[in-house]
Amino acid sequence: MATSDVFHLGLTFDDLKGATLAIVPGDPQRVEKIAQLMDNPVFLASHREFTTWRAELAGKTVIVCSTGIGGPSTSIAVEELSQLGIRTFLRIGTTGAIQSHIQVGDVLVTTAAVRLDGASLHFAPMEFPAVADFACTSALVSAANQLGAQVHLGVTASSDTFYPGQERYDTYSGRVVSRFKGSMEEWQGMGVMNYEMESATLLTMCATQGLRAGMVAGVIVNRTQQEIPNAETMKQTESQAVNIVVAAARLLLTA
Ligand SMILES: O=P(O)(O)O[C@H]1O[C@H](CO)[C@@H](O)[C@H]1O
Numbered sequence: 001m002a003t004s005d006v007f008h009l010g011l012t013f014d015d016l017k018g019a020t021l022a023i024v025p026g027d028p029q030r031v032e033k034i035a036q037l038m039d040n041p042v043f044l045a046s047h048r049e050f051t052t053w054r055a056e057l058a059g060k061t062v063i064v065c066s067t068g069i070g071g072p073s074t075s076i077a078v079e080e081l082s083q084l085g086i087r088t089f090l091r092i093g094t095t096g097a098i099q100s101h102i103q104v105g106d107v108l109v110t111t112a113a114v115r116l117d118g119a120s121l122h123f124a125p126m127e128f129p130a131v132a133d134f135a136c137t138s139a140l141v142s143a144a145n146q147l148g149a150q151v152h153l154g155v156t157a158s159s160d161t162f163y164p165g166q167e168r169y170d171t172y173s174g175r176v177v178s179r180f181k182g183s184m185e186e187w188q189g190m191g192v193m194n195y196e197m198e199s200a201t202l203l204t205m206c207a208t209q210g211l212r213a214g215m216v217a218g219v220i221v222n223r224t225q226q227e228i229p230n231a232e233t234m235k236q237t238e239s240q241a242v243n244i245v246v247a248a249a250r251l252l253l254t255a
């Protein structure tokens with residue numbers, strides 16, 4: 001029997017037991033928390049940034065697999081999970097809001113991403129929109145409403161870097177390259193809700209390959225107010241977004 005049917009994830013076809021839906025957080029430590037909210041959670045593998053558990057929801061198998069931070073590792077997770085049979089991806093992340101009306105603790109559902117990454121260009125030219133799947137997006141919004149979350153729907157800026165690409169000056173050099181100087185204000189003017197680091201790659205890969213993807217994130221900082229998140233608030237916000245993604249997966253699996 002194969003020990004792994006794909007290059008990085010350390011998973012076999014057998015491990016997935018026919019699952020077609022995966023929940024994909026960035027942080028490997030979030031994976032078990034998500035799996036434990038479902039039935040019969042089982043640890044499958046952990047290699048590099050990719051930790052994978054399997055569980056059941058509404059009698060169907062669900063995979064939970066971390067992508068790590070950023071587009072390159074996300075592209076590997078999405079590619080290998082697709083090879084193994086996954087067709088629907090729900091990302092659950094943390095994020096920094098850039099609009100003053102969005103509060104820390106709110107939840108954002110991404111309808112499309114500004115492609116400030118490099119990996120998505122390996123799947124489609126820049127003219128192609130990084131757009132979320134409508135059914136996934138609707139399920140995430142319904143789940144957020146069911147759970148009483150304060151939810152905002154809109155565009156996310158998805159950057160390869162946490163510091164210059166998100167126009168942070170509180171760095172060792174204090175310098176941001178000219179391409180990104182003033183960029184936050186520009187995105188704010190266009191109504192962009194927030195920054196994170198994986199949706200551009202995930203949404204472009206899925207939209208160009210007949211796969212479904214949706215994205216929800218808990219707001220852990222608001223860049224118009226502060227730079228460093230509060231640890232307790234961060235835990236609560238993450239936990240709310242985790243509950244939402246599991247509820248959304250249930251809606252999609254029972255539709
Ligand atoms: O909480 P996750 O899912 O990792 O998402 C966000 O947090 C990381 C940066 O701190 C990036 O991966 C960003 O997209």
Ligand SMILES: O=c1cc[nH]c(=O)[nH]1
Binds near residue numbers: 096166220
């Ligand atoms: O500001 C933030 C917070 C979380 N993740 C990001 O990528 N940016």
